[in-house]
């Protein structure tokens with residue numbers, strides 16, 4: 364956690380809602396790019412949407428203002444495909460140590476910081492000090508329901524967007540004064556990646572006509588769907604599959620078959636030779652069982668900053684009339700996300716956390732049933 368509580372979080376909360384449009388965000392970026400360097404940050408452990416929206420925006424800004432105009436900062440670990448996706452466009456790995464004297468952060472000449480695909484203070488631990496010192500020159504582009512409005516003066520938030528990349532596509536098109544289906548291929552490619560991964564390759568309940576039209580536009584701009592699928596989904600290492608075997612082995616189906624729960628211990632990671640990053644996507648597997656409505660994956664890990672042991676919770680709900688609001692469940696564990704995909708964390712040890720999560724899901728199922736009837 365930060366050394367001192369940030370001022371903006373001790374003030375009364377303000378609603379995490381939009382106060383700017385894509386065009387207004389593009390204007391702010393255009394103006395800032397004439398005054399100095401722009402920093403782009405996103406949540407720790409960037410996924411396809413975080414990486415894609417940061418990179419797509421960075422490249423659009425570069426086309427506007429030249430190579431020294433923008434820097435992407437990531438808090439690792441980053442996915443294995445990151446360097447291939449980035450190609451010649453650089454990114455920097457940062458952590459809290461970088462803010463110590465001599466740590467390498469050079470704030471000189473920065474006119475704007477853009478936060479993409481999150482607005483959550485805890486997901487920005489690696490850049491908390493940076494953001495805390497300059498919220499008035501920060502923008503947020505995000506599609507999550509929960510966030511800290513005070514992290515940024517201007518916010519383009521659209522919880523109906525399937526991916527942050529969907530929003531960045533509109534910002535990039537405005538920045539470059541071009542329709543989305545004429546975006547440069549280097550911009551369209553990471554945006555397609557984020558759109559595809561945040562929709563489960565166009566299978567999840569967040570897919571609609573806008574999503575498919577945007578996908579079509581990005582493909583017309585040169586994005587290569589099968590190449591990106593291979594890059595992201597068919598690059599596993601053996602330790603990941605060994606870890607998957609352990610997660611599957613831990614799977615328990617409870618509450619009349621409606622809830623699937625998996626657990627991963629630190630020992631599981633060590634035995635498989637896997638890292639935390641290797642468990643991405645595991646939470647989708649138990650949904651293959653017909654009766655399962657909600658899945659939870661509980662992971663034993665250490666807090667990024669304090670190194671204290673905690674249990675990470677990742678949840679998914681199937682869509683349809685039996686859908687369960689896992690965002691509400693995650694809220695009970697200091698987290699959030701989306702209706703059908705959310706996560707949180709607890710100081711409870713794995714076994715107790717498992718019981719608490721199952722109970723919270725059952726409670727939420729009753730709420731959903733009450734609303735349906």
Ligand SMILES: [Mn+2]
Nearest residue numbers: 412480527561
């Ligand atoms: Mn996202």
